[in-house]
Amino acid sequence: MRTIGALLLAGGLCAAATACADKANAPRALAQADDGQGLALIERHGCAACHAIPGVRWPKGRTGGDLAGVGARPMIAGRLPNQPAVMTAFVRDAPALLPDTGMPPMPLTDAEARDVAAYLYTLDDE
Template identity: 45%
Template sequence: MGCGEDPVPTIAGGDAAEGRRIVAAQGCTACHVVPGSGAPQGHAGPSLQGFARRGYVAGVLPNTPDNLIRFLRDPAAIAPRTAMPAPALDDAQLRHVAAFLVTLR
């Protein structure tokens, strides 16, 4: 880690590698740029490049692990005008996805 870099937060019960696989399997790149995915990438949603450095999730909630998981569980409950659908993921899968997203610096 270089001088001045923030440590990567950990997500209890989350595995970033598994989260990367889930993001690919769920087709998140259809709407988002996902760094390192190697898949065709869409631009309907925001790029996820640098996600870990953002102050807010969906421009609404402070970017904390719990808030990220809360948003991923039901995006429209947090940001009613979002086009992002609620993924069909269980809590463990949501934790893995969150663990991956917080690695995107």
């Protein structure tokens, strides 16, 4: 019991600290998501026009930065905690979270955004 309590406490602290990658929660929070479908959506929606993305051969855009390793970074766009729900919201409508961002809103449903986020969490090493 004491171990479980310590884990819950650690989880709470992790959620409170903005610079904490919450990878431990990723599979559970995105349980219904399909990362293979996410890659297909990423290709169809042209994310690679602005981003180099492992798994997408072409194009390799540069305006948005390389997404290699994005799943393991502590922050999204340097300013948001890298947690599954935040990533899902960000890929769908980044300006709703960061009004001054250069990342445009993308025409994804919430379920599609979850699939996209699931794929991004497979990109967990540089």
